[in-house]
Amino acid sequence: MLKRLSAATACLLILGACSSESDPTISVVDTWVKASDEHMTSAFGTLSYDGDEPVVIVSVTSPAAERVELHETVMGTDGEMSMQEISGGFTIEAGGDLVLEPGGNHLMLMGVTEPIEAGDEIEFTATLDDGDTFEFSAIAKDYDGANESYHDSDE
Numbered sequence: 001m002l003k004r005l006s007a008a009t010a011c012l013l014i015l016g017a018c019s020s021e022s023d024p025t026i027s028v029v030d031t032w033v034k035a036s037d038e039h040m041t042s043a044f045g046t047l048s049y050d051g052d053e054p055v056v057i058v059s060v061t062s063p064a065a066e067r068v069e070l071h072e073t074v075m076g077t078d079g080e081m082s083m084q085e086i087s088g089g090f091t092i093e094a095g096g097d098l099v100l101e102p103g104g105n106h107l108m109l110m111g112v113t114e115p116i117e118a119g120d121e122i123e124f125t126a127t128l129d130d131g132d133t134f135e136f137s138a139i140a141k142d143y144d145g146a147n148e149s150y151h152d153s154d155e
Contacts, residue, residue, distance in 0.1 A: 028045055
């Protein structure tokens with residue numbers, strides 16, 4: 001059933017900034033959220049953009065969390081991988097993809113409002129640097145990997 005949900009979700013998530021077929025679009029596929037009963041968790045997927053100029057995702061919100069941060073994973077001075085909020089947002093190059101994956105760039109849900117269980121569908125709204133928004137959803141699944149430490153970039 002999860003495969004059918006993922007395929008259906010992928011079909012529904014092809015998003016256009018405008019109504020014309022020739023306008024650039026952002027499609028969002030293979031989305032998922034790490035199930036968690038903690039106060040934070042991560043979301044992943046692939047965003048593809050077919051426009052001629054890069055676009056920048058500057059923020060994301062979700063009713064499932066008090067805030068959503070755009071994170072990168074970097075090597076710390078101690079040799080350990082750590083997550084930190086990325087400065088300037090996520091850029092999707094013209095005709096390119098942005099892969100959000102464990103151990104790499106991802107969305108960090110902070111202040112999760114209630115436990116996220118496998119099979120839950122989590123809604124997101126992304127805002128681009130020009131003010132346009134698009135929505136997508138992700139199915140929660142159990143996952144034990146990518147246990148990097150969190151590094152607050154304000155420290």
